[in-house]
Amino acid sequence: MTVDLTTFAGIHRPIYILEGSKLRRNLELIQHVAKAADVEIILAFKAYALWKTFPIFKEYIGATTASSLNEAKLAFYEFGSKAHTFSPAYTDYEIDEIAKYSSHLTFNSLSQYARYAQRVKAGNPKISIGLRVNPEYSEVGTDLYNPCALGTRFGVTADKLPVTFPNDVEGFHCHCHCESGADVFQRTLQHIEEKFSPWFSQLKWINFGGGHLMTRSDYDVDLLIRVLEGFHDRYPHLQVILEPGSAFAWQTGPLVSQVVDVVEDHGIQTAILNVSFTCHMPDCLEMPYQPAVRNAKTLPMEAANGASLDAYIYRLGGNSCLSGDFMGSWQFDHQLQIGENIIFEDMIHYTTVKTNTFNGISHPALGIADDSGNLTILREYDYEDYKSRMD
Template sequence: MMKENEIKTPFYIVYEDRLRANLELISRVARQADVKIIMAFKANALWRTFPIIREYGVDATASSLNELRLAREELHAEVHSYCPAYTPDTIGEYLDGSTHITFNSLGQWERFRSEVAARNGKVSPGLRVNPQCSVIGTDIYNPALPGSRFGVTSDMMPEELPQGLEGFHFHALCESDSHDLERVLAAFEEQFGRYLPSLKWVNMGGGHLMTRAGYDTAHLVSVLRGFKARHPNLEVILEPGSAFTWRTGDLITSVVDVVENQGVKTAIVDVSFACHMPDTLEMPYKPAITEALAEPDPSMPTYRLGGNSCLSGDYVGDWSFVRPLQAGDRLRLEDMNHYTTVKTTMFNGISHPSIVLCRASGECEVLREFTYQDYRMS
């Protein structure tokens, strides 16, 4: 065990007290709304933190066999599976390891319904539907765009619910609020309401960012309780990813050089946006830096931040600081514990940052360091 300032950069750090605060809020919402809230590994799969999460009785959703196995072996969880397309080689393992399984199309359901029936009720099958209600501003994360490959639209549904299906699953949010859910839910009920009396459950997918500061959890509870009052036969499931680990960890990096070209100063750091924070380039967005001013100020020392790879576009900026940056300065890139470690690459052979867990006591434990063998075997 050591203190945070004793650990060599770069490293991701997860804070136990912040993680527990999120888990407690999510658990409280689940109790008040009488719903089941499960964790999506696509946002975070740091299994060394699962002993903390297990204390809150959290189950999981899986979109691959690797996620399914991780959920069962490390989280000891009930698994709700969804995959855009199952194959004859994978369907058996999904069915054997899941309590719930969602099919993306009517064709997939028809192809594998006999496999489900052979499990004699051990897994509950559902269908992903698409309410075509778009509330997401960034297209790459929007499953409700025209021509989406996700889910069955209402015009493609038969008059009668296909026999054997027990649930519906829709996913239309991304870091969204409860008012977005309310809009999507209205579209869902309008388009698919006639089938709901025949179902056992509805999975409202992910994107419910209930742990973000200012999120109206009371309104969320009201929306969910209202839906359950209208459909008392249904179990309601939510599967957020980011909400569990929102603002629970940071990425600590050091400046290794400062270069200037045509009036632009770039502080090169010992991490890479492309390798270690790909969402900053995909969305794109600029992460907050604790040591920087909230907004760029041309009157102050101002820098673009450049990653330590050979990709020309491996940079984000600009940030202003109260004093000039120099090699050796540490910077804290905030909120880097969701959609970061799950998306890292070793492009250029650049090693991943270490992974650190900071206990509530303030003592820190290095959970993982990466070596040449990790690159070689990848």
Template sequence: MSSEFDALPSPCYLLEAARLRENLQLIDRVQQASGCNIILALKGFAMWSAFPMVREYLSGCSASSYNEARLAKTHFGGDVHLYAPAYSEAEFPELLPLAERISFNSLSQWQRLGDQAIAAGKSCGLRVNPAIDEVAIDLYNPCHSQSRLGISVEQAAQDLPAGIEGLHVHALCESHADATSRLIQAMEEKFARWLPNLKWCNLGGGHLMTRQGYDVDGLIETLKGFRQRHPHLDIMLEPGSAIAWDSGPLVATVLDLIERGGIAIALLDVSATAHMPDVLEMPYRAEVRHGGKPGSRPYTYRLTGPTCLAGDIIGDYAFDHPLQIGERLIFEDMIHYTMVKTTQFNGVPHPAIAIRHEQGEIEVIRQFSYDDYERRLS
């Protein structure tokens, strides 16, 4: 194992700045060639120590809460685009200074709060549900018939509400370019009567353009076609995963090795439920450096977390050598949708956060302590 990982605190998220820049350069190529604006979705990646680099390529952020909007305004600047499934009437006035564009999830929220937004000089939009089936996993599918997210196609049969300037749609999840094409087709078919009277259209996230094999040129042509058909629209995308895709690992340490029921078990200092929750929620199989599928190599272990949750299980992995207590394991692609979703369930320590700068040196940006745990409670 490389000594650079041995020198890190454990557990630790390690952002590879060079990989982040590669992603941003590709994303910038898409926005330059297509004429669309691309902004950062904070729900996927909110590591604000990396914002200076992101700001070189992207003009703003999308936020879905007061905390996200304030983080964007404080550490990123630029335009903040705000959407939430429901706004608190008590909190809404505090949101207004933080955002340039505000999207409403329902006509009732628009009717109650829209006047405040317009009086504050905000450009207002509605989130719509195009009722397309592009996401197989219900947990991440915002477009099923009973979804609480966005107004329905049937509601869009009425006239565009006065004061609405944009539409916001989110229908994809780690999707390919052909899904974006189908999304745009659905928008043009189902919201045709509204599009001519709008100023902007936000195509949301889920456009995983930085994944290997993604048809980037196809996406560019699709977006260019949409702009050509609707030259009056400011068209934007707000990817989350694509920004930080494959931009760094989560470093872990083996704490103990036991055997139960004929299975070798490695207990680690990282938790599926607390530090990589999508492993359980989606679920998906995290990639471990130098690890393979069970039985593909001589030594197979069940990798598990340190919490008391019985199901805190990362998965079964095979290695070329027997694991040792104190050995470092590297979980790949752990920068997006991890730090923004972590918990301190059971009091487990939050992983440290580090950056490998483009020149090669590693800097530990933050380590967490008991004080962080205590401050979350009362």
């Protein structure tokens, strides 16, 4: 099937469309940073797990990061390498299998380390064990996404660490960012070193986590490379790992949906779509944020209240029964028509992995398109997919 990559005319059902050339653009930049700064950059499945595209990824990177047994299995069986694994809490019934599929395994607490470290090493003697640490500093403004917020469940603070680690502790994992710039990392790194550098001589690696949005157009890539080079100069024995999620799939494709009805109440027009914010774009409600809509102007949330119908200002509503399954407002240059496409920009990272079937709402299909608009459908969903979640 061939589609127009501007309007997606001919598409009549919801679909996430990954644009292959944009994905490769991001991968090339990430590979450049890894080589220039002499670090390892790996893919975090929590943000992107379209395994049918892994052959493309493997041209540029060699490993992935997992936070569950299923993700660790995906790394091993579909990406072809063992995972760098972190979980807030491992369980008795999964820890042995997780260790089997992991090259690195990070414990979130000293109690989890004490409970499982020997068991993990017995099952996988080559595994490298790490501890997640909390530098008590983050510039993430939304607490829902801030791993260093007061009372966090993530990581060990410096005051709780022993002076000397057991020999099997080889690394630190430290995640403090969310779609952050290199300047944020530069400032955060000062706190990490201040808190934890006394232990660096005992380690082999340090993982600075995700949230390094190096593929964003205004990201200072050169600064990131300089900061990483400076860290290498100070601690040349430490292998440095980054595990961004959003950066890999940033601006690589939209979610294409269609208008199925337009309703009005107290002067507020809502275009009801065949996609759902709560099912397909939950980050919009969690953060919250308004996604960009192609050929529409994003307005303040309340702009639809009392707006003139001639202004073509609409809320966009989902098709679930949740009352709050809507966002607003956007201004179009025409009156919306039943069946026309509404294109949500930049909806590949996180949305594709967070999509759910609440209310029996189907997942949008998944497709990949080349520059000529040749669209290959990777996956479509039906009743059996919904039913199997309850088997």
